Amino acid sequence: MNVIEINKLTKSYGKSRGIVDVSFHVEQGEIFGFIGPNGAGKSTTIRTLLSLIYPTSGSATIFGKDIIEHGPEIKMEIGYLPSEVFYYDNMKVIDLLKYSASFYKKDCTKRIKELAELLELDLTKKIDDLSLGNKKKVGIVQGLLHEPKLIILDEPTSGLDPLMQQKFFDLLEKENKKGATILFSSHILSEVQRLCDRVAIIKDGRIVQVEKISTLKENNYKKIKIETKAQIEQNYFLDQGVNQLEVNGNLVSFMFKGDINPILKKISEIEISNIWIEEPSLEEIFMHFYEKED
Numbered sequence: 312m313n314v315i316e317i318n319k320l321t322k323s324y325g326k327s328r329g330i331v332d333v334s335f336h337v338e339q340g341e342i343f344g345f346i347g348p349n350g351a352g353k354s355t356t357i358r359t360l361l362s363l364i365y366p367t368s369g370s371a372t373i374f375g376k377d378i379i380e381h382g383p384e385i386k387m388e389i390g391y392l393p394s395e396v397f398y399y400d401n402m403k404v405i406d407l408l409k410y411s412a413s414f415y416k417k418d419c420t421k422r423i424k425e426l427a428e429l430l431e432l433d434l435t436k437k438i439d440d441l442s443l444g445n446k447k448k449v450g451i452v453q454g455l456l457h458e459p460k461l462i463i464l465d466e467p468t469s470g471l472d473p474l475m476q477q478k479f480f481d482l483l484e485k486e487n488k489k490g491a492t493i494l495f496s497s498h499i500l501s502e503v504q505r506l507c508d509r510v511a512i513i514k515d516g517r518i519v520q521v522e523k524i525s526t527l528k529e530n531n532y533k534k535i536k537i538e539t540k541a542q543i544e545q546n547y548f549l550d551q552g553v554n555q556l557e558v559n560g561n562l563v564s565f566m567f568k569g570d571i572n573p574i575l576k577k578i579s580e581i582e583i584s585n586i587w588i589e590e591p592s593l594e595e596i597f598m599h600f601y602e603k604e605d
């Protein structure tokens with residue numbers, strides 16, 4: 312079943328483009344990445360899904376229900392972390408979280424304590440006295456305290472230090488194993504690569520690709536580097552379907568795409584002392600989507 316289905320969603324802000332004809336779906340149990348450079352339209356898509364703003368055209372459903380018709384009902388089952396969090400600074404963390412919990416029909420006290428302990432968040436402090444990262448943690452607890460079926464995170468890691476990011480990712484993986492579906496927006500490709508099953512890439516308000524992370528990586532170039540025992544002829548690997556061939560003394564490197572067997576045979580015919588075969592990072596795969604067109 313699809314938890315989120317988006318069909319040609321368009322949102323214009325007056326004359327300026329927000330998003331145009333955005334379509335993709337998120338299946339139950341998926342961790343789905345939504346990536347694109349700043350201003351591409353990630354927040355606009357998410358805010359439309361949560362009916363915080365209304366689409367100019369197109370439609371979307373969450374849990375099979377129309378987002379506009381059933382907005383309030385759907386939101387009871389969603390945990391949302393906005394990209395920027397604003398609070399009543401004068402409140403204590405615990406009071407704000409209790410207030411948030413009061414919207415749901417369950418006792419969230421134990422859960423708030425667990426999450427705060429895990430994220431090392433002091434519940435007794437005033438929001439005003441918290442650092443940016445600690446404010447972000449308040450937002451995370453707020454988003455997860457009612458154990459939602461769908462978790463929507465808009466650039467969730469900004470402000471968290473690397474150790475806390477790891478804890479947060481572990482927490483998300485745990486929630487996912489318990490059954491939560493996750494939509495995760497980010498402009499940092501490496502974190503999407505680490506966590507997500509599939510990704511949608513958005514650029515200039517339009518979806519340019521939706522793909523499994525594994526497929527994206529399989530269909531791409533591999534970086535092969537070998538160290539040979541003796542120097543080889545400069546043209547030994549020419550006409551073998553290699554790209555960006557560099558022969559530097561005993562070090563040979565090139566990019567390769569396609570059936571790996573013939574090239575491995577060719578390598579096995581020389582004596583080598585080491586070999587490295589690397590997957591390109593998502594950054595390398597997607598860089599062309601990020602480059603600005605003139």
Ligand SMILES: Nc1ncnc2c1ncn2[C@@H]1O[C@H](COP(=O)(O)OP(=O)(O)OP(=O)(O)O)[C@@H](O)[C@H]1O
Pocket residue numbers: 324327328329330347348349350351352353354355356394498
């Ligand atoms: N309230 C608004 N009024 C006018 N234009 C807006 C408004 N909000 C967003 N936009 C425009 O819509 C486009 C998409 O913005 P959006 O915030 O959705 O991008 P984003 O991918 O979330 O980027 P970022 O990572 O920088 O938040 C941008 O061109 C932005 O300038």
